[in-house]
Amino acid sequence: MKSLILIFVIVFLFTHCKSNNQPECFCTEEFRSITVTVVDSLNNPIDSLDVDIVDEFGRRISPSSKQFPYQSGLYVVIDDSYVNYLSTEPLLIYFTATDSIGRRAYSLFLVNTDECKCHVQKISGPNKIVLK
Numbered sequence: 001m002k003s004l005i006l007i008f009v010i011v012f013l014f015t016h017c018k019s020n021n022q023p024e025c026f027c028t029e030e031f032r033s034i035t036v037t038v039v040d041s042l043n044n045p046i047d048s049l050d051v052d053i054v055d056e057f058g059r060r061i062s063p064s065s066k067q068f069p070y071q072s073g074l075y076v077v078i079d080d081s082y083v084n085y086l087s088t089e090p091l092l093i094y095f096t097a098t099d100s101i102g103r104r105a106y107s108l109f110l111v112n113t114d115e116c117k118c119h120v121q122k123i124s125g126p127n128k129i130v131l132k
Contacts, residue, residue: 025116032119033063033079037071037128038097038105045073046131049097049105053077056092077109078120086113090123097131105131 038046053061063076077095089112096106109125 025118027116027118030119031080033065034077034109034111034120034122034125035068035074036077036095036107036109036126037073038075038131039073039128040131045071046097046099047072049075049099049131051075052094052096052098054094056094061093077122077125078111080119083113083117083120086111086117086120088112088115093125095125095129097129099131103131105129 038049040046047067051066053063055061061078061082063079064081065076065079067076068074075095075097077093090110091112093109093111094106095109096104098104107126107129110123111125112121112123113119114121
């Protein structure tokens with residue numbers, strides 16, 4: 001009888017008790033990036049720009065890749081290498097791209113990550129900005 005009660009208690013503990021309040025995390029293996037396309041006034045993508053990315057606290061952000069070689073004019077704002085830097089609270093990011101003659105394209109982005117810190121997420125921000 002004692003062994004039956006012991007088994008019941010063990011089964012109950014394993015099925016009804018959680019060790020902490022952490023969410024169950026199942027992250028994918030993909031590496032995500034938040035990007036923006038920089039174009040000229042004729043909507044042509046522009047490559048080889050100097051990019052400056054800073055958060056609302058003045059900390060510089062340097063994604064693992066600045067520009068994707070397979071898509072002209074596509075620049076990385078932030079990527080999954082920053083998930084531990086982010087939280088579920090939105091973070092404001094200032095993105096500025098400048099060419100050699102001083103034309104500039106800039107925008108603001110709000111980003112965060114999920115509770116499990118799996119991937120960066122864009123809350124707001126454009127997909128395309130114009131160099132002026």
